[in-house]
Amino acid sequence: MRTMLIAMGIFAATSLSAFAAEPAKMVDTKMGKVLATEEGMTLYTFDKDQDGKSNCDEKCLKNWPAFHASQGAKPEGEWTLVKDSAGKDMWAYKGKPLYTFVKDKKEGDTTGDNVGGVWHVVK
Template sequence: MNLHSQSLKALLLAAALALPSMAFAAEPGMMKDGMMTDHKGMTLYTFDKDADGKSMCNGDCAKYWPPMMAPAGAKAEGKWTVVKRDDGKMQWAYDGKPLYYYEDDKKPGDMTGDKKKDVWHVVREHM
């Protein structure tokens, strides 16, 4: 094997390993049937008490409403941003609003958390 083919194989391996993290680095969610889901089809929510791009759902709240976590070094584009949580971890936000899952949603398309306590809402196209 010559040096050129070794370099090419190393480059291809590096690209293949980078693809999964890059595949949705810019847009971790998508609109499906008028509501936003992650790439597995799980519904995403916002919390009315969040303000100025900061999550107010921590501790026990985050057990019931797990944040949509962003990997270290995630790059966001357009309406997508990454916000720092109280624990120092990073969370995806859309249009300045941190995003969450709901613990009781068990399968893609479930949206049992919509309008919970009048402060939790499914992210919809008209945001």
Template sequence: MKTLLIAIGLVAATTLPALAAEPVKMVDTKMGKVMATEKGMTLYTFDKDAQGKSNCDKDCLKKWPAFHAVGKAKAEGEWSLVKDADGKQMWAYGGKPLYTFSGDKKSGDMNGDGFGNMWHVAK
């Protein structure tokens, strides 16, 4: 019994931090499930980004704010950290940096999808 409890404790200790590491939540929309911040703001990818590198310059970041990592965020699995044009850490999923859109005013807005044929909701 003692061995079983230790094993359960080890599984919880190694599994729970991994679950807590995901910086986004998935929300149901008319386009299916999409990634959003904890506040429900839709996240986007940019076609001009390179794998693991943001190509959204400082002017671009005014309209498309980077989804910044906070605290001592750690990359894990499909999640990685890249630097934005200001040198701040931002989240990337599958190597694609993630952004919000200044034109989205409330939770659930997806006004940036398809913008300039280069911006897409993150799924």
């Protein structure tokens, strides 16, 4: 019986890590459901980025803040980590680095979609 309880405890502990929360969520917007931060701020991709590499420089990041990962965050599934221009870890989804937009003020705002023809909401 004791061995079975220990085995169940080990299984439960290792299973929890397999179900780690994703760093973002889906929110409803006028454009339909989009990917957003936990606070509900819409996430965007930048056409000038390359898979696994951010090309948004320091000036760019003032308007398009990187979706930074918390310390100790681990990539999982389609979620990976890349470095922003300052060398900080930021999230990427399906290889595309993710950003918010300074002109989005509340949950569900999508004012950054198609800015300059190179910024796009993530659906």
